[in-house]
Amino acid sequence: MSKQEFLGALYNGLSGLPKEDIENSVQFYSEMIDDRMDEGMTENEAVEDIGSVNEIIQQILSESSLPKLVKRTVSKKHDWKVWEIVLLAVGSPIWFPLLLTAIVIVLTVYIVIWSVVLSFYAADFSLAVSGIFTLVSTVAYAFTSNANIFAMLVLIGGAFVCAGLSILSFFGINQITKGMVFVSKKIWIWIKSLFIRKEEV
Known part of the structure; x- marks a missing residue:
């Protein structure tokens, strides 16, 4: 997985949280990938070394406040049937x-x-x-x-x-x-x- 794919998946997985929180998380993991690449890793190796994007999303969500999670759940798009x-x-x-x-x-x-x-x-x-x-x-x-x-x-x-x-x-x-x-x-x-x-x- 490339850096852009990873960050895109992270951004989408955190959708519903406040924009500032999402951008801070994306920037944080972007810098982590860059640091690993500066140490000599390839882009794919750096992304793989960080871990599963799904686990990272779950960790960030679990550390978010309950009001933010409730708001995220409510704001998730759902096509209600009659x-x-x-x-x-x-x-x-x-x-x-x-x-x-x-x-x-x-x-x-x-x-x-x-x-x-x-x-x-x-x-x-x-x-x-x-x-x-x-x-x-x-x-x-x-x-x-x-x-x-x-x-x-x-x-x-x-x-x-x-x-x-x-x-x-x-x-x-x-x-x-x-x-x-x-x-x-x-x-x-x-x-x-x-x-x-x-x-x-």
Whole structure:
């Protein structure tokens, strides 16, 4: 495949994205090909070394924002048949509420999950504050006239227990958060993939 064929296929494969994004991508890969040719490769070798144009298109689309992908999908030319338009209009009282409900459910689940994670962090913060407050209270209690050594030891023990639990739970919550970020990314990638149609160029 020649450089022009590659760039033409890339341009066509990204159609529907903002013009500036397409031109930036085409220019970037044009310069990559030129750099390889400057190193002594032939034009075909340079193009082949970059990789499959289909995979590059899929990668660029997967890295594009969701609004751009939605706009691209909507703007794609499609010759609507009369029966499709009629079916779409007649079925709208059914499919539109269902679609809206699905979106709301997904968003609600997402918000609830992250609310639980934030609650864990709030509880952990409360433990840390309780430990500090208990330690400060113990010091203040030591200077009172009716200070009891046994009560002071209990308070100090409680402060260290709170501090220890706070530290341990922080590491556990941190791992949960990392897992949630990973899952969230996977869900986001899956949602974006719904708007990326695999096309052979």
